[in-house]
Amino acid sequence: MSDFKVSLQEHFNPIPELQHQHYASRLNVFILLLLEINYGSAETRRGLEDLRTFVMSHCNGTSPEYVRRDFYSSLKSHSFFSTLMLIPEPVPNELFNSNTLRSMALLAKVYTLRGVDDYSAYLQFYKCFISEHAPEVPLTRRFIIESTDEELQLELKLTSELDAYRSFIDVVPYLQPRTPTTRDPSKKGLICQPNMHKQRIQESDSYDVNYLQFTNENADTFSEILEVTPKITLSTEQQRRKFRRREAGARNALYKHEAKVSWSLQAAMPSEFRAFIDAISPELIDGHYADISSDDAKFLSVLFLNVLGISNVLDIVL
Structure with missing residues (x-):
C-alpha cells in the first residue's frame, strides 16, 4: 500500500468500495477547508497538502449524487466519510459562499473535534444540514472557518431559536472535543487489579495452593496473597x-x-x-x-x- 493510501486511511477512513474518482472532488475541497482552519500541527498540514495533491490527480470525472440508503452498510463503520459523500459534489467555479461549501466547512469543524468514527455526531449533522428537509446553512463560510468552537456553538444556539432552524440545537453538543472515558484504578477490587501475577506453588488431590502477587505501575509489590482452592469430589x-x-x-x-x-x-x-x-x-x-x-x-x-x-x-x- 502506498504512503498516500496509508495517509488517506489514517486521516479519513474512506469507504473501501468507492473508487478515488468517486470522492476526489469532495475530499479535495474538504482538505482545503481543513488547511484554512489551520488544523493540526505543521507536520500534519504538510501531510494534508501532499495528500491533497494526490487526491487532485483523481479529479478527472464527475461523481454520482448519493443518498443515505446507498451507505446503510457503512454508516457506522465509516461515519464521517458516509456523511461527506452525502454532501453534493462541489462543481468547478463553485460560489465562494455556496451552501455546499458552508456545509463542508461545518463538517470540517465537526471532524476536527470528533474524529471520523463518532456515529451520533455525524447522524445529527446529517439531520441538521444534509437531509431532504434541512434548511440552508445561514452562517457565512468565513465565519465558520474563523470562529472559535465556543463562538460557533453560541451562534448555532441563537440561530436555533428561529423556527426554521430548530434542529440546529441538536448538533451543538457535538461542536466540542470528545471526552475520553477514564476509569479510576483505585476503585477496582484487589482481584481486578490489572497487574496480578499468579503462580501455582502446590497441587494435590484435595487442594491447590496459588501465590498471587499484585504490583503497581512501577512494578512495586503492594500485596501478596496465598489462595487455597479445595478440590471436592462430588457424587x-x-x-x-x-x-x-x-x-x-x-x-x-x-x-x-x-x-x-x-x-x-x-x-x-x-x-x-x-x-x-x-x-x-x-x-x-x-x-x-x-x-x-x-x-x-x-x-x-x-x-x-x-x-x-x-x-x-x-x-x-x-
Missing part, C-alpha cells in the same frame, strides 16, 4: 444438581440479556428510541420499507410488540 447426584443450576443460570442470563433491550426501551424518550431504531434499521427511519430484509422485519415486529408490553410474543398465533 453423581451432586454433579447433576450442579449442572442443572448452571443450565438454569445460563438460560436465565440469556433471557435477561435478550429482554433487557425492550425493557429499557419502554422507558426511553422518543428521541432516544428514534436513535436506537436508526442505528439498527436506518431503512425504517428513512421510509425505505422495501429495503428491510425479512429477518430484520421479524426482529423489529417482535421488538415493537415487546416494547408495547405484550408478553410471550413468540406464542402469538396469527
Whole structure:
C-alpha cells in the first residue's frame, strides 16, 4: 500500500468500495477547508497538502449524487466519510459562499473535534444540514472557518431559536472535543487489579495452593496473597444438581440479556428510541420499507410488540 493510501486511511477512513474518482472532488475541497482552519500541527498540514495533491490527480470525472440508503452498510463503520459523500459534489467555479461549501466547512469543524468514527455526531449533522428537509446553512463560510468552537456553538444556539432552524440545537453538543472515558484504578477490587501475577506453588488431590502477587505501575509489590482452592469430589447426584443450576443460570442470563433491550426501551424518550431504531434499521427511519430484509422485519415486529408490553410474543398465533 502506498504512503498516500496509508495517509488517506489514517486521516479519513474512506469507504473501501468507492473508487478515488468517486470522492476526489469532495475530499479535495474538504482538505482545503481543513488547511484554512489551520488544523493540526505543521507536520500534519504538510501531510494534508501532499495528500491533497494526490487526491487532485483523481479529479478527472464527475461523481454520482448519493443518498443515505446507498451507505446503510457503512454508516457506522465509516461515519464521517458516509456523511461527506452525502454532501453534493462541489462543481468547478463553485460560489465562494455556496451552501455546499458552508456545509463542508461545518463538517470540517465537526471532524476536527470528533474524529471520523463518532456515529451520533455525524447522524445529527446529517439531520441538521444534509437531509431532504434541512434548511440552508445561514452562517457565512468565513465565519465558520474563523470562529472559535465556543463562538460557533453560541451562534448555532441563537440561530436555533428561529423556527426554521430548530434542529440546529441538536448538533451543538457535538461542536466540542470528545471526552475520553477514564476509569479510576483505585476503585477496582484487589482481584481486578490489572497487574496480578499468579503462580501455582502446590497441587494435590484435595487442594491447590496459588501465590498471587499484585504490583503497581512501577512494578512495586503492594500485596501478596496465598489462595487455597479445595478440590471436592462430588457424587453423581451432586454433579447433576450442579449442572442443572448452571443450565438454569445460563438460560436465565440469556433471557435477561435478550429482554433487557425492550425493557429499557419502554422507558426511553422518543428521541432516544428514534436513535436506537436508526442505528439498527436506518431503512425504517428513512421510509425505505422495501429495503428491510425479512429477518430484520421479524426482529423489529417482535421488538415493537415487546416494547408495547405484550408478553410471550413468540406464542402469538396469527
